[in-house]
Amino acid sequence: MKVGIPRGLLYDQYHPFFTRFFTELGAELAVSPPTNRAILDAGIQCCVDEACLPVKVFHGHVSCLKAQCDLLFIPRIMRLYRGEYICPKFCGLPEMVLNSIYGLPETITEPFYADSMAGLRKWALRAGARITRDRRRIKAALEAAIAEQLRFKTGYDDQGYPIRVALAGHPYNLYDTFINMNVRKKLNRLGIGVVTEESMDEEEMAPEVASLFKKPFWTFARKTYGFISASVAGKRVQGIVYVSSFACGIDSVILELVRDRIGDFPMLVLKIDEHTGEAGVDTRIEAFADMLERSGRVEDHHSPHGQRLSCCESPV
Amino acid sequence: MKITIPHMGNVYLAAKALFDGLGVDYVIPPMNSKAALEIGSLHSPEEICLPFKIMVGNYIQAIEQGADTVIITGSCGPCRFGEYCEMQMKLLRRLGYQVDFIVIDAPKCIGLKELMARIARVAAASPRSRAQKWRALAQAVRIMNLLDAIEAKAHEKAGYEKVRGTCKRLLHACRQETFRCKTPREMLRCLHEYSRRLDQVPCDNSAKPIRIAIIGEIYTVIEPFSNLYIEDKLMDYGISTKRMMTPSWWMGNTIMSPLKINSPGIRMASRDYLPYYIGGHARECVGEAVLSWKEGFDGAIQIFPMGCMPEIVSKAILPAIARDKDFPVLSLVVDEMTGEAGYVTRIEAFIDMLERRRSHAVSRH
Incomplete structure (x- = not known):
């Protein structure tokens, strides 16, 4: 039995869990290649027009995998933490894929609740039953997969750069170097190191999140808001680079909350979609880098939105 | 305050x-x-x-x-x-x-x-007593239910009325007059009066108007300004419309949902296409599309605001329903930039298509 796992959405964060789980059950794995032009084009062709870029890319991965596996895994990630959701599109992802792509093999679409052990076990038993009838083996595979995931560390924490920025956004926009055109490398080349939210403890974010009127009900919103606010409050970074996919509903909320919190602290929002041209992205990143560099020279006079830098003398 | x-x-x-x-x-x-x-x-x-x-x-x-x-x-x-x-x-x-x-x-x-x-x-x-407060709440709920019932009646009858525009005029007059009333009691009386007058609108019962279900995101289907008064437009064309999403439906649904006994019809109808609640009213949208097909509607129009996450999921599913059931569905996306001319053209083309289906063997009517 060959299980297909699309390398899209939260694959970068949770692949140790899913790959270990299915290999422990004795399945052979077929994982789609890293995102490339062909995958993106295939995704755009079959996905509903209004969806955001990462969902279209996921569709592309599925259509690339569909002929190479007997059983396709489409994660329906409902919850990662208690009382929080991911995004409505994650909950309805299997339906979007099943109704948009023809000729799919059998699929695993059981809802995945990672906020409790019982939820995980329920998912494992249902998903594992498609491969083996041995319940003991499924439970052992789940234990191994959880251990594997807990050992896994991801995230960027660049050291040794004169300027450091917080790189924020949904993980699938940050770690898919094709759709974000390798923004980290571009920043590094300009002498800017990046830090992502994985380098910060949740305890540090908690007080920032608690200061909101309402506790955010999206995991991404809570973490990203907490990470950015705590980084700015703790003066850990000189700027923020936010990678956001066009028409992302959750980002429209996070960005508004963040802007309200940080005031005129320098922030660059990079909108990405299937049309994004690389030259425009380069120009914006370079301009942002220039601004950060100059604001370092004229203390407290950084200008994030077009005001004059200094009234007496030119900084350059 | x-x-x-x-x-x-x-x-x-x-x-x-x-x-x-x-x-x-x-x-x-x-x-x-x-x-x-x-x-x-x-x-x-x-x-x-x-x-x-x-x-x-x-x-x-x-x-x-x-x-x-x-x-x-x-x-x-x-x-x-x-x-x-x-x-x-x-x-x-x-x-x-x-x-x-x-x-x-x-x-x-x-x-x-x-x-x-x-x-x-x-x-x-x-400043009122506790009993009076409860009564005010009960009256407001009754007014909401009555209003929704009157609206539904007018939208349905628009396809059958003998003099085109009677229902629309009555509906508008009803809203205006109700707003002028000073007390809830007066409002209720006024609404009952209009409900009676709508019942008496002369109708051609042999007419077979095009029937369209309005489905989609709750705010944009209920608030006429946001959907460029689509229901009024359809009434002008002599089309009978139905919309399940109403404030009174929402109220009932919200009260029942903690017990998971809300909207059993929608739950059953959407089971094959979207068996989970994914937020917003995506499941309702899918369920209503199937239900309106079962009830013999000619087609459905889905309306949602640009970027609405749950409705994007249902928009991906609706073509499958359209294909399986041979049931036309038009999706309209609205935002502050929606131009009326382009919007109306699409609705008219959709209605033309539904009318022509009637004259061909593809229609069930």
């Missing part, structure tokens, strides 16, 4: 009845218009959905008339509506307006005690 609420269809009439009954001071914002939308889109984040922008316009117009407290409902996701309160509070504060927000949120995320405390803030402003 001068209370205001954002607009959503006819809710302002029920709210007026409630506040009149409670004897509290209130402002009903001016009816939704380009002006409200322009104020809203000026101050709102660019990528937020249309209802947010219109609501911000409502608040600011109401504040200019003296309102200092906003009442809105909340939700706990995963749709963006649940974050509206937080963002709107911060936005208005940043603009320098001093307003209080009373967010009527689901007890599962703020706790029953907090919910009661928030409701008590409204109730405390009322």
Whole structure:
């Protein structure tokens, strides 16, 4: 039995869990290649027009995998933490894929609740039953997969750069170097190191999140808001680079909350979609880098939105 | 305390009845218009959905008339509506307006005690006795139900009326006259009168009008301004329409949903296509499409604001329903940039297509 796992959405964060789980059950794995032009084009062709870029890319991965596996895994990630959701599109992802792509093999679409052990076990038993009838083996595979995931560390924490920025956004926009055109490398080349939210403890974010009127009900919103606010409050970074996919509903909320919190602290929002041209992205990143560099020279006079830098003398 | 609420269809009439009954001071914002939308889109984040922008316009117009407290409902996701309160509070504060927000949120995320405390803030402003307060609430609920029933009747009868435009005129007159009433009791009397008059509209019972179901995101289907008055337009064309999403449906559904016995019809109908609640009203949209096919409608029109996350999922599913059931569905996306001419052209083309299907063997009619 060959299980297909699309390398899209939260694959970068949770692949140790899913790959270990299915290999422990004795399945052979077929994982789609890293995102490339062909995958993106295939995704755009079959996905509903209004969806955001990462969902279209996921569709592309599925259509690339569909002929190479007997059983396709489409994660329906409902919850990662208690009382929080991911995004409505994650909950309805299997339906979007099943109704948009023809000729799919059998699929695993059981809802995945990672906020409790019982939820995980329920998912494992249902998903594992498609491969083996041995319940003991499924439970052992789940234990191994959880251990594997807990050992896994991801995230960027660049050291040794004169300027450091917080790189924020949904993980699938940050770690898919094709759709974000390798923004980290571009920043590094300009002498800017990046830090992502994985380098910060949740305890540090908690007080920032608690200061909101309402506790955010999206995991991404809570973490990203907490990470950015705590980084700015703790003066850990000189700027923020936010990678956001066009028409992302959750980002429209996070960005508004963040802007309200940080005031005129320098922030660059990079909108990405299937049309994004690389030259425009380069120009914006370079301009942002220039601004950060100059604001370092004229203390407290950084200008994030077009005001004059200094009234007496030119900084350059 | 001068209370205001954002607009959503006819809710302002029920709210007026409630506040009149409670004897509290209130402002009903001016009816939704380009002006409200322009104020809203000026101050709102660019990528937020249309209802947010219109609501911000409502608040600011109401504040200019003296309102200092906003009442809105909340939700706990995963749709963006649940974050509206937080963002709107911060936005208005940043603009320098001093307003209080009373967010009527689901007890599962703020706790029953907090919910009661928030409701008590409204109730405390009322000088009436406890019995009178309960009566005011009951009357407001009855007014909402009656209004929705009258609207549904007018929309259905528009396809059968002998003199084109009778139902539409009656419906508009009903809204205006109800708004002029001073007390909830007077309102109820007025609504009963209009309900009776709608029953007496001369109809051609042998007519076989095109019947269309309006489905989609709850705010944009209920608030006529946001969907460019689609139901009025369809009434003008002599089309019979039906919309399940109404404020009274929402109320019933919200009360029943903690027990998971809400809308059994929709649950059953959507089972094959979307068996989970994914936020917003995506499951309802899919279920209604299947139900309207079962009820023999000619087609359905889905309306949602640009970027609406749950409805994007249902938009991906609707073509499969259309294919399986041979049931045409038109998806319309609205935002502050929607041009009326292009919008109307698409609706007219859809209706033409439905009419021609009738004259060919492909239709069930």
